Amino acid sequence: MKKHQNQINDLVAYKNALLIDPATKLNIAGGILVENTKIVDVGSHLSGTNIPSHADIVDCFGAYLAPGLVDIRAHLGEPGEEHKETLDSASQAAVAGGITSLVCLPNTNPVIDDMSVVDFVARRARKLGLAKVYPYGAVTKSLSGKEIAELGLLAKAGAVAFTDGFESISNAHLMMQALLYADTFDLLICQHPQEPALVSGGDMNAGDTASRLGLAGIPKQAEVIIVERDIRLLESTGGRIHFSNLSTLESVDAVRQAKNRGLQVTCDTAPPYFALNQLAIGDYRTYAKLSPPLRDETDRQAIVEGLIDGTIDCIASDHRPQDEESKRLPFSQAAVGGVGLETLLPISLELFHNAHLELIDVINLLTYSPASIMNLPAGRLEKGMPADFVLFDPLQGWKINDQNLCSKSKNTPFDGRPVQGVVLRTVVDGRAVFNIETNNN
């Protein structure tokens, strides 16, 4: 494989870079020194004669160097849906997008509700040697929402957190038990907050657009009802909860208040929810059919506001590959979801270009913050940390073209969108696993 470049020397210096490390608030010109798989030095002093003479030198020519992105919500298709995505194609897409750590959803076949499946996914990904893949374990057996899965043993096998993925845990008693049980082992439950009874049969956000298009609406309340319910449950159970994919003003408010009350609540959103609104559906574009559905402009602005004030802790890709056959259907029959690994960085950088956030804050939402929530050894440029980082140019423009994506499925809601921000090189454990010059696409 072209993208694997084995290092000849075990000491490599990246010099002449603009370092961004949200964990240490580092935002300075300098360099980074890598020995084998680890970062051994980082800072402005790494230039010229301060670099050990026997080190290989990579000149970054003033590019930004940040921790590799950490994506805590991606569906990788394997095992079970290899026609949509494989660990191989997803990992290629991830490193092309600057992502070095992925947390993958358990909605596979078989479901990741058993130690052997955790092991399978982790081992397959390790063998590929691209992005690091950490599996979520299922909260309930077979994602049925009825019985708690073996959270303790799954965590021992390597599951970093627990979610039913696309399924919302709708039974309040079970959710309460799951929160209690997870807290026994200090584990994190991630909820996709969508009350199934309100989502069922719906195609898009309930509102004027749905009324005009004649599509069945999904009310915004479907989200906030579960968010508020789970916050109430957490008050009695203790422990932590993370809400995935927030899309509405009301649920951002609910999380903001819960945080103010001192509860251990975190949440993320995905690029479509701060970069698009329901108008993206236009004339029944099924690539814009997502879960939760794209909301209206007020909600989009509320999500941006949540990212600015820190209510929303991080941005995840919510990568959900669907083959063309699942999308080229009447809107109501089309599958939900969009791919997002390769567009995560440029779309998130719009927050910087639109002057909503500083660059380092955007990078924080994509690296240190998600890594902290999941407790991953990633997202930091520090001595002793794995040498997982990305070189990028935040200004260079390009146009998203679904056919150029590395993902096996091409269902991006951002097709044709002009963006800024190009990944130049992605490094995992000291190895350059993606290089813009050698990339065929």
Add this chain to the structure above:
Amino acid sequence: MKNPAGINTRSDMLTSFSRQHLLGIEGLSPNEIAFLLNRAETYINQNRQINKKKSTLRGRTIFNLFFENSTRTRTSFELAGKRLGGDVINMSLLQSSIKKGETLIDTAMTLNAMHPDILIVRHPASGGVKLLSEKVNCAVINAGDGSHEHPTQALLDALTIRRRVGHIMGLNIAICGDILHSRVARSNIYLLSTMGARIRLIAPKTLLPTNVETLGVESFNNMKSGLKDCDVIMMLRLQRERMHASYFPSSREYFHFFGLNYKKLELAKKNAFIMHPGPMNRGVEIAPEVADDVSRSVIREQVEMGVAVRMAVLETLAINLDTSQPEFFDEKTPKPNQ
């Protein structure tokens, strides 16, 4: 009448345990508990003789009234009653025949008309035994009510500990497992802490009652910190019949984290010993080799102490009956608070 220890039984007992019923441990004083344990102590040797029979309860009618399946507790009470010379009648009224409180009261009235002296009652509902006791004039012993109390189990556990160590005061006692559904745990928490032991509960959070610390115990979610410095480890049965699947995912996961094996036993004090109220789920809450290790496990001794404790309770309540109750109960006599 003199007891084997030579104490004047009647007057001594009235000052030491003068209640009509034994419905629970909660509220008993250290003196009352010590009294029952001391009485039980006197029966241990007698039960090891060839002639085990006494005539203390001669002429007394005892109903073993079980609304829930039981083998060991019922047999233990039956044996205790018979060894004291009483007439013991076993009645099994399983859950299906008693569905409403109304029916339970009717049952109580019916039985009361037969002039029993002591009712030994197990009921699947917490508080069921107390409800029944309010409708009868005889003595009532709670042989387990729902997830509430099982006082004779706690007494026999205390007796076992006291005989093994010599005292209860100051011991670190861990109760591990399904605390939420366990009447054994509740009775033991009350009894052992009343007698000066420090209680820790070890269980996944799904199997701990809400705010259980208000009972004066410490709670732990893992064996490692919970078993540290423990003198006694009391394992509870996982009451799978009382729970749905959302309390814990599987037996293998439960055993992995909360089952007692030699490795986890090493976390406790060197000479810590193991108790279990039975029946055991081998390989679920306790490893077979630990349960069968006679140098560490006192499980069989607990069963022996059970008979002695129940003899002491039956004897004490029977003696109290003589003084506190009218000889002939008239059904038409209105009772207070009715």
